[in-house]
Amino acid sequence: MYNIIEVGEQPNIQLFKGHSAILCQRSLYFRQKLVNAVKKNNIIEIKLPTISAKLFNIIIKNFEVSAKFDLLIAANELEATELVKHLQSKLINDNASWLRLNFSRVYQISFLNKSFEPLQQFCNNIITKYPGIIFNSDDFTTLQENALISLLKIDDLQMEESEIWDKVILWGKG
Template structure:
């Protein structure tokens, strides 16, 4: 069960993002999925501000499907976020494959 919103509101989005990774390491998949949804629904602004970091890290863990889908949808709408990024040439293989395999760019 997801911790109450007031509990999560006391923490920064960066903490919640790191918590998602930790919950998957401890095989708490349901909690991790709920935390991903919390980030997408309540912290989308923060996700956009740190898009390159989020994009890179979420494709390093195949369990982060919700965040991967969110990132892929952003890239489909704004491909220059990736192409114009200074980090484009250092993207993780999974992130790059996901990006170039899309039909809707």
């Protein structure tokens, strides 16, 4: 079911369409609004006068990217090889900033299967320049063993070797 979301105030009102399932999954606010909403012709209308269209558009795009990433995981589980390749390419080429913002999750998932090698390479290129993004993350001690081994194989990490070994010991204790 689609929803009509009206954002902004007169004269700058803009209408957006959003699918209930995606909105509910990505936002507690929408989940609560949609449960109690009144349907007109099988459409739910939501008004958000305090949020600008520009900001709302950014939020909706991030919902879409997150859904695309979830689709990648599901496509991989279903062994839809061509779709997995296509989605990885789209995410890397069109949504690199989202991947960086969600780096820890993306990195962990990239090691679930060999079919995610392009995603692994994308992540390793970032780690080479900014190793702290993973070594200093709260999730570091939960890294899968193959992900840690991949990190250690990167020759030109911008990090002192003693720091790396301290992190490996921390990982081993975790």
